[in-house]
Structure formats: C-alpha cells, structure tokens
Amino acid sequence: MTPFRSMRLPEAFRITLSAPDDFEGWRDAARRMIRADVPPDRITWESPADQSADLFAQGDRRLPAQPADAPQPRASRDFLQLAQSVILHSDSTRFSLLYRMLWRLQSRPRLMEDKADADVRAMEDLARNVRRDIHKMRAFVRFRVIESEAGDHYVAWFEPDHHILRANAGFFVRRFTTMHWSILTPRGTLHWDGEVLQEGPPATRADAPSGDPVEALWRKYYASTFNPARLKIGAMLKEMPRRYWKNMPETALIPELIAGAQAREAQMVKAGEQDFGEQPQSLAAIAEAILACRRCEMGCNGTRAVMGEGPQGAALMIVGEQPGDTEEAQGKPFVGPAGQLLRAHLQNAGIDMEQAYVTNAVKHFKFVPRGKHRLHQNPTAKEIDICRWWLDGERALVRPRLVLALGASAARSLLGKTVSVQKVRGEPQVLADGSELWITTHPSYLLRLEDQSRAEEEAKFANDLRKVSTRLSELSGRISTEG
C-alpha cells in the first residue's frame, strides 16, 4: 500500500456491485459518492462478472460518510434512462463512465443534450450496442423441443455479448406465456413454467438439446425464400454477423446457397434468353430471319418457316395459327383446305383476300408423325409468346387498320393472354397501336365439325366476317374523307 499517495489525494474507494447489471446498486452507491464529493478518479467499480478487470485497483471497501447537509445529487431523466441500458454492457469501464457523467451533470445539468461531448457519445455508443444485442437475442434465439409426458419443453442456447439476459426476460414471457421454456446462456439461465420466471446459474451448450425435427422444414424454407438472382452477402452479414451463426440451424446452408447462386441465376438468364436484337426493317428481312430462328423447339423441328403474304400497307391483316402440312410444303400461308374455306367465306363477305396481308401467329409447323401423315399439334403458350416478336414486326411494317385473328392461338399472340374465342367474337378491341382487333374461330375448326353444328358455326363465322367487312369499309371511308 502507498500511504504516501493517500496522504495527498482524497480517499480512494472500491465499490463492488452485486451483479453485472445491478443498476439499483450502482445508483445507490453513486448517489452516496456524489454527496460525499468523491471525484470520479478516486473510485474503482467492479461487479462479479468483471472481477479481473483491475487487479491492482486500490481502495477502501468502506463507503464514505455522507454529510447531512450535502444536496441531493441531480440527474436528468434522459441520463437515467440511457444509464439503465449502458450498465448492461460488458465493457468494464461502464460504471466509471456513468459516475463521471453523473459527476459532470451536477455542474452541467443539460450535458446530455450536448451530443458531440465525448462522454455523452461513449454512453450512446454503449447503449446502442446493448439495444442491438437485446434485439438480436429476440431475433436469433432458436428453441428446440423436448417432448415429455408433462408437456413440451422449449429450450434454447444463446450467447449474448452483454449482460442482457434479465433485461430481456420480459419479452419472452409476454410472447411465449403459455409455453414452458428455458433460455440457457454462459452468463446465466432463465426458466418459465407458464407462471413463474426463475433464474439459474450459467449453462453450457451441452445442456441444450442438439436438434429438433422442425428444423428440416425451417431450413427448407430458408433456402427456398432466398432469391439467387439478388445475391447481397454484405447486407446479410451486416445484420446477421457470423458470430451468431453457430446457434442458428439455417445458417449451415449459407455457403452452398451462395456458391450455387450465380450458377442458378446464369442458368435462368440463359434459359430465358430471348434477345432478338433490333426489329427487322423490312418484310423481306423478317422472311429471311425466321428461316434461321431456333428460339423455341418448333423452330428446331426441321420444317421450313412460312412467312406472311400480301401487300405492305394492307388495311386488313389476317392472322391464323400456324402453317399446316400443305402450307409448309408450298411455303405459303393459307393454301391448304382451311385456306380454301377461308377464301370462300371472305369472298361471300365481300372481302378481297388478295388485298389483305395474311400471316400466322407462329411461323413453323408443329406436328407429330402418324405413318405417312404429319398430324397438326397446337403450339404452346410459350411458343406463341416467343414467335410474337415476328408478328409484332410484321404489324409494325404493314400497319393494318384492322386485324382479324382466327382462333385462340392468334388471339393470344395479339393480346398476350388466352381468351375464349366464343366470348370475345363479334366485338372489336383496340390494340396498343390504335388498330382494331376482331377475333373469330379458325376455319380448320369448322372443318372438324359435322352436319348441324358445322352449319351453325359456319353461319356465325360468316356473320363475323360480314361485320369485319362492314367495319373495313367504314374505316377506309373515314380515312379517305379525313385524308
């Protein structure tokens, strides 16, 4: 001991609190010290958890006498509030920081508002760490179930950075009131039986269960809700630092999810690769390009693509589904049986097919071989959507005032959605470029019907075409009078 020093300086004190988060104890002692006018550098603070903090600390464990006339220490409300968080920090200098602040507050009552002050900032930093630790505990505690005849017991192992266990107990009690649970930590344990909260001594990881069958579901959920196209590892680590990972069942998956992510994304981008580039500038360019188009399976079936036909600038565009057996062989649209039926009906309705631009929603012929025959197959929605690029190109160049779609495939190609032809026929719709869309059945549908029903459907078909014819002359009349 050094009597030499204590002769010249005020008496030194050593205060031991009952627990590392003992706010009441600190407050009582600090009040006493302020009243006895003991300056901050004459006190050594310690608590059971940080005994080793200052091995050479000196001082008397007695407390100083309090002068009866000393004024009551003053502390602002925001200081007291913040101090209750700060005291939970594991930094062993927290008690002396708080005392120094209290000491300074006696002469500067509004010190807490000076946010640029070093001590105020130190307090706020510690409090922020504590609040974060409290929040992360609420987030990252993972219960595992021990089933027994007495009922399920939910047990978690968690390693907090600070002395927050007791302060955080209320949250778990309020949330899991009806459950029987325990939270085990290296700093102490909590046990709730549905009615009473009990504290226990520090535990080890081995005291907690090693698994839970529901974790397989949770891991599957974690992996599935992850979007590999948006890898942002930094953002994850910022909020879920590695030190928490060891007690969270889902984090074992992270390395493989990250490793697989870029490959999965690249695969999706490649599979969806539909980069057609610039729209062709002429019908001839489209005719040439479709011959080489291999963007869908149909394009790869070895058949010859069939281009639309008719005058560029035609007022009417007729869109069918796809070239059939005859069309593919001749390389021209609507030259087979369905085409002949269409031609006859158009003539009856007073529409000159030679004046119309005639094309198909998809340009290749899709079929299954049956002996000598090639049996027509409907294109899929996806094939129609892909081929829409070429039809859009033709529409942009021909600029028809009226588009007549024959059948559901043609309608999808123009509308982007599948509609019921029977519901939408006979009424025009306006397309994005201002042209009018009319939808009716495909003539090959008529060919498949027999007797009575064929007659009925043909009558409806003829009726639709008459409406189109009337509308066409209205439109061309309007154009010529407007022009």
Added chain:
Amino acid sequence: MSQLSVLERLEILADAAKYDASCASSGTAKRNSKGGKGIGSTEGMGICHAYAPDGRCISLLKILLTNHCVFDCHYCINRKSSNTRRARFTPQEVVDLTLSFYRRNYIEGLFLSSGIIKSASHTMEQLIEVARILREEHDFRGYIHLKTIPEADPELVAQAGLYADRVSINVELPTVAGLTRLAPDKSAPQIEGAMGSLKEAIVEAKDARKRFRNAPKFAPAGQSTQMIVGADAATDSDIVGRASTLYGNFGLRRVYYSAFSPIPDASAVLPLKRPPLMREHRLYQSDWLMRFYGYAPHEVQQAAGADGMLPLDIDPKLAWALRFRGDFPVDVNRAPREKLLRVPGLGVKAVNAIVAARRQRRLRLADVGKLTVSITKVRPFIIAEDWRPVLLTDRTDLQSLIAPAARPAQMELFA
C-alpha cells in the same frame, strides 16, 4: 399426381412467394399473450429473425396457399402458362406450420398470399380461413399479413382486415400500359378501387375506435403495395410520381419496389436480365427522401436526369444538392431543421443531434464530424464555427471529391 410431402410443398410454395418484397412486421397494435390462453406478441418494432444471402430479412413465414393460378401475368413465375411445379396447402397445414415455426422463435408471423384458383372470391375465402383459424382457434397474437385479391368480393376484403395486421394489394406495374401488356388479366381501376375501399375501411375503423373502445381493429398496420421495377418502360420519374400518388390517395404505409429478377421458365415477352438492384436501391432512397426528409415528389424528380432516371452512381439526395448548389452551404449553427435535412451525408439522427447540441454551444467542424459517418461528404455543404467551404461548393469536380470514384465495373450497375 402423387401427393407431395409437406417439405416438398413448402419448398414450392415458399419459392413461389419470394418475389414479394415486403416482409415488414412493424407498426401494428401492441399485443401479448400474458394472462391469455393464446400465443404471441407484437411490440411495435418488427423483428427480422434471419437474413438470407440476398440480404433480405426473414421476418414472416411468406408462402402461397397455392401456386395454381388462372391468371397469366408475364412477369410472374406462377402464371398459368408457366411450366413450374404446382402444389397447394390446406388452411390447416399453413396454420400448423406457422405455429410450429412461431413457437421455436423462427418468425414474427405469417405473410400469406395465393394464386387465383376457381375464382377470386373463393381464393380470398381460403386465405381468410387461415387467418380465422389462427386468431380464433389458437388465439394467435403474432403478426398476420394477408395479400388481398382486388377482384374478390369487397365483403371478403373487409373480413380480411379484421384478422390481419396488414393487408396489401399489389399495383404490380407503375404504368397502366405496362399492366395491360404484362398482366392482361388484371385491371388498374379494379386494383385502385380495392385499395380505395381498404383505405376507407381502415379510416372508418380508426374513427370508430376513437369513439368506442371496443370497436374492432381493422388492419392496424395499414396497407402497402408493390411495384415491379425494370419490367416495363417506366422511368424513375414515372415511378416516383406514381408512388406519391399512391401514398396520397390511399394512405399507404409503404410502397415496395421489387427489381424484376429472372424467374425459371420465364415468359417470352420479358427478356431476362440481371435484376436492376442499384436502381431499386435508389428508388427506396428517393422514397425515404419523401417520407422522412420533407422532399416533395417533384423535387425528387428534379434529381433525375433528362431521361427521367435517377443517377446510379450517387444517391438522389446528393444528386439534388449538386443540382441546386445555390441552397448551400448551410450553417449548422443557425439553419432550420428542414435545411439541415437537405445536406448530403446528414441523416435524421445526425440532424436531431446537431439541433440538440447547438443549444449547448457553437458547433465546430470536428463536432459535426463526431455526429456523422463521413465529414468529407458533408463538408462542402455546411458552415460551422471554424469552417466555411469557400469555393468548394461551386467546384465542378465536386462530385468526384465526395462520391467514390467510379468503382471498377460493379455488376449491378449494369443490370
């Protein structure tokens, strides 16, 4: 089709739900299960129970009841014409999953959505049934977010709000033209009509609670919506304008932006690219400027370039400040709070700290430095007791002095 296990269906239906950005569990009424027979609590602040490697928070069990869908929206993995694997849960299965996750502290609650099966109203009934079982049979006091189907019977939508903390309807695309092209089965007036009636129900219920203590709560965490970014031709300016209209007209709590990201078996109508994540980030920043920094929508739009796009290399607040240099420098010891909020590099917390601290003493540059992350970024725009930027504010190369020089090809910048 053979019956898939719960594990397999969870995989399909969580995968199908992940393109919805919202996972918030905050801002609802405070509840707990003390003294009750139920389970769960909500305490105002949301909790993120895990983070995925995409940086997104996992707060709620976010799944679809089914990914069968009669709609054919081109941007959606669950559209009718997609080849994706299909599955469905029964309401009871969703309830059991939610509770077993909740009891283990994996989640704050449930975010349930669904593909449209049979009819919009039928689907809505199923969603409500899940919420009803959770709330009534299990006395569940955790968070429930229900996706609402605009085409469903308004009566059902109203019922959803009685069980859910939050309800949401996605506007999906920022422009009507985009919606018509990419979501041909949806209609903008119908979506907005449904959002309008939700708003009315929320306001009415709030009003009733003021007069009658026991009036039922209706979606206490309000309603939100989501817009897909990068799937149509809308500019940032369009999007900001649309978002502010939505906030204004429907009293939304949040507008979420979701960068359109590649999906398996995508529609041919949408060429796939890397998602424009930086663009999404800048839109969220502009959203913050409007919600917390007092910027009017047209002011955020001023930060955009001639093409209507916000710069990707610098944040919109800095972009605005560089464009309106006449408003700077701002004196940290004198300027009103609103002016301080416009200084690039000063957040709401820093501004509050400055306003509190300057009552105590005159602030020097070093003091401001203690309250912010980077004084280099702030310096050219402020005046302090010992600091005046002189010519700095007017330098033409100011941007390169404060914003990090163009980083080596960061992939997402070119998305």
